[in-house]
Amino acid sequence: MKKLFLLIATTALLASCTHTTVEKEKTCCKNSNEFMTMAVLYHQKAAETKAIYYQTFNWAKTLFENDLADKSIKQKRAVVVDIDETVLDNSPYEAKCILSNISYPDQWNEWCSLGKADALPGAVEFLKFVADSKADVFYITNRSEKLREATRNNLKAQGFPQADDQHLMMKTDSTNKELYRNFVAKSYHICLLMGDNLSDFTNVFDKRSIETRNHRTDSLRNEFGRRFIVMPNTMYGDWEMAVYLNNTKLSEHEKDSMRKANLVQY
């Protein structure tokens, strides 16, 4: 009788533990992208985001004008920009991820193929000024080569200058951003590099830890706001992957735990 009671009690306890685990998973990951809501709202609705883009492109223009005034530079000038969250706004895709509970790369190609990403505030005006100043604009992106036509059409529709195959550099299996930057640097004086991800400036940040990314940012402090112009992106980036220790195989529950474990509280 005693053994039977013990068996029933153990079974009940195990059932309750399993139930608790399932409930925990449901609570944390009912919508695995819920955590992105404030980041996307900040990007889409905070006038501060718009102000930061204006501020950044205004400052870029000042730097570019200073560079133009330097008559010792004989090479043709170029400004290198990233595309996503630097000159084109993909926040509607991020919003779709939240509301449909999907994650990148789900439907990313479909979104890009629509060619409906808006220009970010101040981007077209600044790059037109660059092109009108007889400098070249190079768009270096990690969008895949198969999105070339859609991307080019999207840029053109938004009024971006020099949105042609010569100036649009897409990711392929055998290329990366550093390779393209070096290619441009062979023939041009690169006045500015603009991007929302530190890998848009140099490859020393590629797939690095939070600590290394921060140390290397400290080492390069004199480049920021001078030759490296950083755009805000609260929604995604290599910084997020660094939180996950660059592990792409984590479950949503594990990622949720790692995000919380990285918060610094008093």
Ligand SMILES: [Mg+2]
């Ligand atoms: Mg980007």
